[in-house]
Amino acid sequence: MRTVTVVGASLSGLYAARELRAQGYDGRLVVIGDEPHHPYDRPPLSKDFLTGRADENQLALTDAEESAELDAEWMLGVRARALDARGRTVVLDDGRTVSTDGLVIATGARARRLPGDALAGVHTLRTLDDAWALREELTRSPRRVVVIGGGFIGAETASSCSSLGHSVTVVEAAPLPLTPHLGTDMAAVCAALHRRGGVDLVTGTGVAGLRGTLTVSGVELTDGRTLPADLVIVGIGATPNTSWLAGSALALRDGVLCDDGCVTALPQVVAVGDVARVGGVRAEHWTSATQQPRVAVTNLLAGRTVATADAVPYFWSDQYGARIQFAGRRGDGDTVRITEGELSDGAPAEGGFLARYERNGRTTAVLAVDRPRPFMRARRELTRETAVAATGE
Template sequence: MAIVGASLAGTRAAETLRREGFDGTITIVGDEPHQPYDRPPLSKQVLAGDWEPDRIELSDEESLGDLNADWRLGRRAVGLDVADRTVTLDDGVTVTADGILIATGARCRELPTGGLEGIHTLRGLDDCLAIRAEFDATPQRVAVVGAGFIGAEVAATARSRGLEVTVIEALPVPLGRILGTEMGTVCAEVHRDHGVDLRLGVGVDGFDGHGRVERVNLSDGTAVDADVVVVGIGVIPNTEWLEGSGLTLDNGVVCDETCLAAPGIAAAGDVARWPNALFGETMRVEHWDNAIAQGHHAVLRLAGAEASADAEPYTPVPWFWSDQYDRKIQLAGRARPDDEVRIITGSTAERRFAALYGRAGRLVGVLGFNRPRHVMKYRNLIEQGTSFDEAIRIAEQE
């Protein structure tokens, strides 16, 4: 087996193979020099300086040794021969395998910086440490471009360090395309509660400075002074190396309902796009929980590729969390801005509540602010295909 991507999905897939008794060769290719690590703490505990990098390693040395894998770290895959199941690396070496798992993740979208220092994105460990070093230099002003979950977490971490923070978001409310206006407004108010200057409904025209960023120019003609800028405007799946391979590439590696992209080739994690029959849509999910579950499912699909008629579809309820200040925000399901939304416990005023999302008569999502029990309960109901009315009745009986 060859696993391209020494990521959460790739590492957990390798562990699955050994746990299930696979005793063949496992080759793991990763473009970073680091051993596999957990990414969620990068925007929180590691960036805050509360944790050091060794705290986020996915496995200890003994566990990594038990994998008995051939690690190719600091190497990028640059090509794939689907027919021969051969991966070409950037040093010219080729890896041939019976099964290949693509788990190359995604990279940050960037803005033109004009060569100015002090402008960062946050995806990997080295990014995190570079931003942390900037924060340690005691900048007075931090600008975060993008109020998605990564941007919001960076803003919360910077405020926890006592830094002055401005968040710039092109949408009228943060996360409006996912959570809708009402819930997106609550996310905005959480940051205002903690002294963040929110600039909503405005884009970035560029950056000014002398060698180093000094201000962010906005599309409304105003400017934000900044010593450090963190850009969090989404990600792009890492599929360029697969162009010309014959795989279908469309906002990720397009797979069938079992995560197979071609005979003997599967994909998992941020890079995979597949039809999820539970929601009746083709999706690509960038969540920690999905990386683990899909890596497990996809590699077992490869291991049992001959029994394709019996292969189980991958039909998860996507779920993730975001820690911001003293709030744990959790979302399960597939919420849309035009869904019906009903608060079933707590209130938005106290920033502690659970809300259900309904669409076409069905429960499709649950959002919780410091309500983990409710999120897990209604996540299970989403998986069971519960109607929206029935979910509301269950909530009223609590």
């Protein structure tokens, strides 16, 4: 390959560029990004950056020295518009084209939006520019904040807003937030963190619409209530950025469909990160974005799938001063038991706890709140057991 192009100057895109050089590729390397920024770390956007404890320069994932070592052509602030797979050409919004022999798709995902969210005071939190806009509003006098969606982004943002002295309500359509990730029992425990943090949690009702003329003034719920709001943050998930791939030979279904090695229907095209549906799963987690590129680049340079991405899933979240960590693959029929620590009034007691999810006598996943060292030991055990089970030994 004389030219390899990475579309997406994201965390996974940067890791792919690093892997290309680390695995011996010495040809032309092009990195295309729709944002004007070089790759930056997104997890702090809803936490330390939003509260002002971290600034933009602390989010940077690369520096001048590494950029020189990568020897990449950075094309930032321009969006990929189309892929001509037959001609192996990426078409950009500004009319330019990039001919390439290999392609890494790392375009990530964009925040889902609500009808009427063009009102002033309505925000999403996905990009650095989103975070800057929201951070500026949060520096004003105490406000009534409504966070729509109790997932990780919603919970972390609610926590940050509360720590800044704002009155916060979280609206979650499901009976409990995070149930798909943690199961009912542990979701209830983590929901208690909202109450402990002084945040109102409204569950089991959806959003009917937003009130306001030019500026948002309230959130109408499907149960007939209206929550007054000076600021609304929409955290209802993300949609993979695949529209530019419409009409290409790639299979698209809530992401770019890949095999277990991140390889698409075209062997010269791989996908990584939030945009990639690898082996039937699209995982929007930091660890997936950093682990998939090694396997993807190996297969891209080999021209076929010779390695698979089979790491045990892992994610973490910081909410209300608590660190939540989870690893494994939880199933609906799993039982869960707390093996270290305890609960107090349904919430994690001081010192946190460690819980194990089990099925047929085998641990399938582990969850910890404020128990980092025991969690890391349990995670290593789970990784070893999963590897043994996979080999059938």
